[in-house]
Amino acid sequence: MGSCAVAVLTVLAVTFLSVSAKHADVQMNEFCNLYEGKWVFDESYPLYDSKRCPFLLRQFNCLGNGRPDRVYQKYRWQPNHCNLRRWNGKEFIMRVKGKRMMFVGDSISMNQWQSLACMIHGAFPRAVHTTRKLGLLSTIVFPQFNFTMMYSRNALLVDITKEKTGRVLKLNSVAESSKQWLGIDILVFDTWHWWLHTGRKQPWDLIQYGNVQRKDMDRLVAYKRALRTMTRWIDRNVNTDKVKIFFQGVSPDHWNSTQWGKPELQRCSGERQPFTPQMYRGGENLPESVLEKVLGDMKKPVHLLKITALSQFRVDGHPSIYGNPKKIGMDCTHWCLPGIPDVWNQLLHETLIRA
Ligand SMILES: *[C@@H]1O[C@H](CO)[C@@H](O)[C@H](O)[C@H]1NC(C)=O
Numbered sequence: 001m002g003s004c005a006v007a008v009l010t011v012l013a014v015t016f017l018s019v020s021a022k023h024a025d026v027q028m029n030e031f032c033n034l035y036e037g038k039w040v041f042d043e044s045y046p047l048y049d050s051k052r053c054p055f056l057l058r059q060f061n062c063l064g065n066g067r068p069d070r071v072y073q074k075y076r077w078q079p080n081h082c083n084l085r086r087w088n089g090k091e092f093i094m095r096v097k098g099k100r101m102m103f104v105g106d107s108i109s110m111n112q113w114q115s116l117a118c119m120i121h122g123a124f125p126r127a128v129h130t131t132r133k134l135g136l137l138s139t140i141v142f143p144q145f146n147f148t149m150m151y152s153r154n155a156l157l158v159d160i161t162k163e164k165t166g167r168v169l170k171l172n173s174v175a176e177s178s179k180q181w182l183g184i185d186i187l188v189f190d191t192w193h194w195w196l197h198t199g200r201k202q203p204w205d206l207i208q209y210g211n212v213q214r215k216d217m218d219r220l221v222a223y224k225r226a227l228r229t230m231t232r233w234i235d236r237n238v239n240t241d242k243v244k245i246f247f248q249g250v251s252p253d254h255w256n257s258t259q260w261g262k263p264e265l266q267r268c269s270g271e272r273q274p275f276t277p278q279m280y281r282g283g284e285n286l287p288e289s290v291l292e293k294v295l296g297d298m299k300k301p302v303h304l305l306k307i308t309a310l311s312q313f314r315v316d317g318h319p320s321i322y323g324n325p326k327k328i329g330m331d332c333t334h335w336c337l338p339g340i341p342d343v344w345n346q347l348l349h350e351t352l353i354r355a
């Protein structure tokens with residue numbers, strides 16, 4: 001096991017002695033784990049106004065779609081033994097000036113990308129920006145900061161190729177996908193939610209591992225093999241002194257309300273407040289455990305945003321019926337913005353500062 005990778009995965013539990021006067025609100029001590037804590041009400045939140053964010057897609061704009069309660073926007077994450085730095089857009093921009101950042105993954109990755117764009121816009125409301133979408137790649141540029149932030153839709157990270165036999169999911173290959181990743185300074189990967197799809201939503205016909213193609217296999221195993229392919233590619237191809245690699249931890253969904261003591265049919269709807277760790281036990285999240293294991297075996301240092309547990313407490317943070325103005329359907333997977341992914345980005349920023 002690469003000691004470097006292990007060191008980085010535990011970096012957030014490490015001592016930070018020097019705290020500049022300017023950031024005196026951050027008090028670190030050797031017992032501080034940023035990911036253990038609770039949500040606390042904070043009148044000064046949210047970090048931006050959904051009506052003013054020009055990037056926000058309708059599916060995340062819950063207030064715009066008629067969600068009547070707003071309290072869900074007014075919580076900050078409070079670690080048990082220290083404080084998470086308040087979002088400071090200027091500090092973030094100083095760090096990413098002249099850089100290119102890319103979120104690679106499914107729509108949860110897009111959720112986090114949109115959140116970050118809105119957070120930057122909230123800090124610099126008059127900053128010029130350009131947006132473009134080319135196929136599966138969406139780009140936002142802030143020219144005055146020479147900062148480019150992209151979202152590459154790539155739900156499985158490994159390749160899918162069209163062959164005579166059909167669409168083949170290649171668990172051993174990122175050759176096609178990785179072309180976009182070279183030359184990016186900050187990469188944030190995410191995959192999981194599409195590994196369970198079957199039927200029409202399943203984007204492949206066959207799964208190939210080694211030279212063998214098969215119709216189906218245990219999806220958690222397939223996911224683990226794909227993650228190994230990814231992490232080997234990073235170990236071989238990425239100079240992590242220059243390029244920062246993040247993995248978004250597995251974002252929990254909330255489709256089964258019996259898990260928090262409500263009738264199963266309710267799903268995530270009707271929740272207005274966060275749960276405390278005592279009230280909500282999501283239990284072990286298997287894909288997150290797999291991700292942690294695979295990253296722990298890496299040679300190069302990467303950063304895992306361990307957002308699973310803290311997001312599990314936020315059943316109230318999903319769009320539920322407010323994913324569109326007609327209130328058709330139910331979304332207990334994505335997150336309203338402003339909302340939970342804003343905290344993921346604060347944790348990302350914190351990690352960039354410490355790395
Ligand atoms: C902007 O950043 C790119 C790298 O992303 C760099 O090559 C270029 O020189 C920068 N341009 C300016 C005007 O700083």
Ligand SMILES: *[C@@H]1O[C@H](CO)[C@@H](O)[C@H](O)[C@H]1NC(C)=O
Nearest residue numbers: 255256257258259260264283
């Ligand atoms: C929902 O969760 C409960 C309690 O954990 C479990 O018994 C039940 O099987 C789950 N239902 C579904 C549809 O997964």
